């Protein structure tokens with residue numbers, strides 16, 4: 001029998017085996033949308049971190065950021081594969097990553113923010129890691145088998161990420177005058193994007209009702225506690241009453257995402273179906 | 277030596293002992309604990325594997341190496357199933373595997389890193405694989421591959437890799 005499609009056979013058969021849930025079409029659509037949102041989030045942050053490769057302040061931290069990027073992109077692949085299975089229309093993980101436009105991407109604004117200096121990158125990672133860690137911890141118990149399997153896997157990795165970013169926030173915040181100043185600046189640049197992580201979209205609210213998603217209120221509470229504890233050790237102040245930016249989860253992005261996708265999708269857009 | 281007739285499934289496991297991790301060639305995929313199951317139905321051999329880390333770039337190579345090994349040993353149809361759940365843990369690393377790691381110069385995983393509040397690696401004692409001193413320090417939680425951390429020995433001063441705990 002002739003091979004179908006253009007993918008090399010050895011890659012195609014090593015895809016994840018996640019059983020397809022028996023959902024009504026509406027619920028299946030919701031889980032698909034949410035899975036994509038999570039995948040977009042880890043892909044864009046993983047891509048941002050990968051931009052540091054070869055430019056890190058010291059070799060060990062260059063490697064650390066590349067490793068965290070790798071974990072996030074690994075999580076992304078699982079999520080896109082699961083989303084493709086849920087959709088069941090023949091799209092692959094590559095189609096989902098490389099052939100959707102910026103308005104179709106549903107990552108929160110935080111993860112698309114530029115790397116800035118090392119302090120900005122550490123702060124962006126720290127704000128995200130707390131959310132990611134506590135979300136995955138709860139999602140492990142989701143009634144959706146696909147999400148719970150991916151969460152259980154990625155949670156173990158995320159526990160290393162949150163330690164890394166927390167330690168750096170403390171080291172730099174409670175470091176030299178210059179490093180403290182930079183961290184205060186990073187808080188000023190990024191804090192306004194932290195709120196969106198916990199704002200529930202209609203999709204998320206419906207999945208909460210369906211018993212698939214945890215309530216973000218409790219995740220926010222755990223995040224608040226962790227941030228307060230680390231900031232206090234870092235001698236940084238937790239900002240109060242900041243106006244929170246939002247939109248990314250609805251597909252309304254900052255100008256940065258277009259540039260990221262231009263680079264990320266360049267090869268597939270220019271040479272459709274290319275592989276190596 | 278008396279050789280009992282091994283079933284085909286046992287033979288497959290024996291062959292898998294000869295397939296090594298591409299990044300840590302002293303460990304077999306069985307030592308590493310990534311092979312979760314072997315099933316045979318008629319001519320079809322199905323091997324279930326699980327990734328160590330989500331983004332582990334060695335998984336495709338491991339899957340291909342397993343397939344090629346079994347095909348070369350005469351099994352006609354081999355399929356590889358990649359499963360995430362239950363998630364891999366360093367508990368699945370065999371005792372033989374841990375000894376091989378240490379002999380190779382990589383400190384084997386010793387204990388969980390504790391919760392996220394135990395920052396700065398204060399809780400883990402890792403033994404230097406070169407001089408066996410326990411007076412070592414963490415350089416970075418992220419090392420040369422996803423599964424390793426960087427350490428340095430305070431006694432012999434050698435830097436070394438630590439196969440970090442994942443539970």
Ligand SMILES: [Zn+2]
Nearest residue numbers: 404407429432
């Ligand atoms: Zn030593």
